[in-house]
Amino acid sequence: PMIGVKATLMDGAYHHTDSSARAFEIAGRACFREAAPKLGVQLLEPIMKVEVVTPEIYVINIIGDLHGRRSLVKSRISRGEAIVVNAMVPLATMFKYFDNLRSMSRDRATYTMQFDHYAPVPTAGRDPPPAVAAFG
Template sequence: VIAGYPMIDFKATLIDGAYHDVDSSVLAFEIAARAAFREGIKKCSPKLLEPIMKVEVVTPEDYMGDVIGDLNSRRGQVSGMDQRGNARVVSAMVPLANMFGYVNALRSMSQGRAQYSMQFDHYEQVPQHIADEIVAKQG
């Protein structure tokens, strides 16, 4: 609905309807349901969501500042830092849209000595200024 993306996690309840032998058909009910859905969407102000990834970066201490700075520049929220042997582990939540090309950036900033893993964690509302850009691009 927003920029052509699918809707998730919504509930609709039909409270009234009528059947007539002459003009009621499956197609007529589908058309009525679609029209009601479109009208309901206009009234509920849907929000654009984006996948948020749980990211763990294992890096030598020397590159900690660069790694944290880069994650922050990707709209990441650093949630923790730990020690693992001689390496440091940085945990963060980062929007998936900002993780494209991260492997090359990480290799470059750490001279190939850091590694990372990433897995889906949850969906979160896209900041309004970014949502506006996405809608404008989709036309």
């Protein structure tokens, strides 16, 4: 999704033989592709608030795995005999997390995940995502 953008159509014309919904969509995309590099458009990704509840014996491996997913671990709290790890994690890195968590914890850890905010996609040291490269 685009956020923080306001666009105003200043002029347009309709001709019964040459105009269609598809033609207007193509024209709108062309305008966006031309304007985006000039406006400094930045690709954002959803960041999820993740809470993992695990027995203490698995916490180091779980935190290591979260770091490998570009997470920011916010806290690690004891709750009874379990440890609760709170982290902010890009959604793009969370695919297959359920299976990995089950494997790391021998099916003893659980997690919840909910949307928190959008953040810029990091591009330093790696090829830009295709959506960014299209405007480069």
